[in-house]
Every structure is written in structure tokens, then in C-alpha cells.
Ligand code: 3PY
């Protein structure tokens with residue numbers, strides 16, 4: 653693989669922007685991958701794809717040379733291993749609440765001696781241009797694991813989560829974090845000073861532990877706000893949101909003038 657790996661770039665200081673795919677279609681995923689995103693994430697938690705569609709989407713993304721990432725469904729460790737086997741470079745695990753949750757993630761996705769991942773990464777080897785021995789030697793280093801911080805409990809356990817070996821970054825789920833911290837009053841973080849403070853704490857703790865601070869954002873405006881907090885891996889909008897915004901914008905122009 654000639655380009656710097658995702659995990660290397662996450663360790664640096666640059667800002668990385670990722671698309672967010674929810675539509676179960678490889679052509680849509682490929683269209684995003686052809687744009688200037690640094691990585692392309694498939695959402696297997698709230699997106700509408702199953703394994704077969706996700707596989708086609710990963711092939712479309714990696715086919716244009718972009719790093720593919722997957723946000724897991726809840727209890728998604730076996731799906732995560734299958735995603736790594738087909739060449740996904742980054743995993744975003746939802747609802748990580750404590751160090752034991754991180755340890756289970758790392759155990760499932762790293763080969764011994766760091767974990768107990770099972771062998772069978774045939775497409776990943778082809779995508780990475782690596783033989784079997786080289787893949788085995790490099791896989792643990794190449795896989796980027798993000799723990800999602802999206803509950804009050806996770807914020808309370810930030811230090812021990814960040815200190816657990818094996819993570820590349822912490823990734824805030826702003827809606828669930830807000831719902832958890834406001835006891836279900838709202839999902840909207842702006843206007844909730846405690847939630848915004850918790851986001852800043854995630855940035856500080858991640859940096860102190862040499863991890864990349866990441867966050868989901870629903871649009872470019874919120875992405876800019878979070879980047880100003882110091883987040884360095886930022887997913888922006890989604891395929892569906894971009895389609896709806898483009899459609900609304902065209903109709904706004906035409907309906908106003910007719
Ligand atoms: C959240 O905001 O809770 C997320 O998980 C983003 O999809």
C-alpha cells in the first residue's frame with residue numbers, strides 16, 4: 653500500500669474528514685469516495701445495510717483507493733472482524749462505557765499476543781498488497797479502533813477507557829451523549845453547556861493519552877464548531893442528508909423564482 657495508512661495519519665496532527673454512508677448501495681458509497689474525503693465510513697448501527705451490501709460498499713470505497721471504516725452495530729464484534737477481513741481499516745464501536753468494553757473490542761480485533769482475532773483476512777491482504785506473514789505481522793498495528801463516548805458513564809470513565817491499550821481514538825456520539833446527559837430531554841448538544849464541556853474533556857483526555865479525538869457531526873456548520881474544539885477526525889453529514897439538502901436547495905431556488 654503506497655499511501656500512508658489511516659492509522660498513521662490518525663497519529664499525526666492533520667484534520668481528517670470522513671463521509672458517512674447509510675444508504676445500502678455501492679454506487680452511492682463510491683460517489684462519496686471519489687470526492688475529497690480522507691476516509692469513508694459505513695454506518696452499520698443506524699444505516700440500512702447488511703453484510704452483503706456493506707461488503708459491496710467496502711469494495712467500491714477501497715476500489716478508488718480510499719480507506720474504508722465501519723461504525724459497528726451494538727454487540728457487533730463478529731461483524732467487526734468480518735469488516736476487517738474485507739479490508740476495512742478503521743472500526744468505530746458504539747456505546748463503549750468502560751475499560752472492559754475496550755478490552756473486549758481489542759481482544760476480538762487483534763491477533764495474539766494482543767488479542768484473539770481469528771484468521772481469514774483474505775480480501776484485506778489483497779487490498780493491502782500484503783502476503784500472509786506480512787499481514788499477520790502488521791495487522792495489529794494497521795487497524796484503527798475508535799471507542800464511542802456517548803453516555804454519562806463513559807464520560808465518568810474517560811481516563812480508564814483512554815488508558816486501555818489498543819485504541820487509536822475516542823469518538824463522540826453527540827446525540828446519544830446529549831440524551832444520556834440530559835436524561836432524555838434533548839438530543840441536541842448546542843445549548844447544553846455540560847455536554848459541550850464533556851466534548852472538550854474528550855479532546856483533552858484523548859490528546860493526553862496520544863489518541864485521536866473524533867466526533868460525528870450532522871453538517872459542515874457543526875463540523876466547523878467541533879474542529880475548533882480540537883477534534884481531528886470528523887465525520888460530516890451523511891449520504892442521505894446531502895441528498896436531501898441538494899434537493900431542497902434546488903427546489904428553493906426554482907420555487908422562489910416561479
Ligand atoms: C450519536 O450522535 O449518538 C451517534 O451515534 C452518531 O450517529
Ligand code: MG
Nearest residue numbers: 746802825828
Ligand atoms: Mg449514538
